Amino acid sequence: MLSADGTAVGFNGVALGRSQVYGAVAEAVCVQSTRHRCPSTWCDCGFYCFHDADQARALACDEQYDRSVLLEVLASGRYVSYELGLRYQRQTVRSVRIGRCRCGRTPAALDDVGGGIVGWRRLEPVCRECAGRRAVLSLETFGALSGVPMSVDEGNGHAAMAPLAPLAGADDESRFPDVQRQESPGADMSPDAEIPLLTAEVTLLQARLDEIQRRLGRLTDRP
Ligand SMILES: [Zn+2]
Numbered sequence: 294m295l296s297a298d299g300t301a302v303g304f305n306g307v308a309l310g311r312s313q314v315y316g317a318v319a320e321a322v323c324v325q326s327t328r329h330r331c332p333s334t335w336c337d338c339g340f341y342c343f344h345d346a347d348q349a350r351a352l353a354c355d356e357q358y359d360r361s362v363l364l365e366v367l368a369s370g371r372y373v374s375y376e377l378g379l380r381y382q383r384q385t386v387r388s389v390r391i392g393r394c395r396c397g398r399t400p401a402a403l404d405d406v407g408g409g410i411v412g413w414r415r416l417e418p419v420c421r422e423c424a425g426r427r428a429v430l431s432l433e434t435f436g437a438l439s440g441v442p443m444s445v446d447e448g449n450g451h452a453a454m455a456p457l458a459p460l461a462g463a464d465d466e467s468r469f470p471d472v473q474r475q476e477s478p479g480a481d482m483s484p485d486a487e488i489p490l491l492t493a494e495v496t497l498l499q500a501r502l503d504e505i506q507r508r509l510g511r512l513t514d515r516p
């Protein structure tokens with residue numbers, strides 16, 4: 294999460310924790326009652342962790358959690374064990390690992406995806422191609438604001454998935470003579486990265502052409 298004034302970042306829990314945003318070092322709070330200490334054996338409050346990162350990745354296959362990030366934490370204070378890990382009082386986030394962009398590509402930044410809560414914008418990993426020219430938060434800025442390093446989680450099931458090869462003819466060299474290819478800013482990029490770039494260039498040129506045609510039309514229509 295990014296604060297409304299853009300000066301702080303935090304994390305938002307899943308399920309019951311959705312109403313809370315907490316920092317890299319945080320104490321659990323109970324949203325049900327202020328009368329007991331957290332975590333209480335009579336309540337389900339507290340931070341939760343898994344002992345095993347793969348168990349967290351398995352949970353993220355559920356659509357309720359699939360846009361969440363993986364936090365490596367140091368748990369401390371009071372705790373209660375549960376089947377897969379601990380429910381505990383205090384945590385320090387040691388690292389943040391993010392999943393892929395919704396399109397499946399490797400993320401390059403964090404995008405404001407809506408669905409925030411009062412005072413906080415919700416961010417999600419986004420790749421360079423999907424981000425386009427939109428303003429996004431760089432992974433470095435998130436790291437600087439949180440004091441926690443952020444990296445891409447390579448250990449998830451997406452590793453088995455990859456984009457299909459382009460359709461025959463879609464990447465036809467004859468349509469892009471060598472001279473143009475050398476001048477193009479994306480000349481040494483992979484076709485995957487180059488297509489959105491060239492598409493954006495065509496859109497810009499098309500808009501400019503439309504504008505010129507409109508002005509020409511106005512001039513030539515004069516009596
Ligand atoms: Zn409680």
Ligand SMILES: [Zn+2]
Nearest residue numbers: 394396420423
């Ligand atoms: Zn993408």
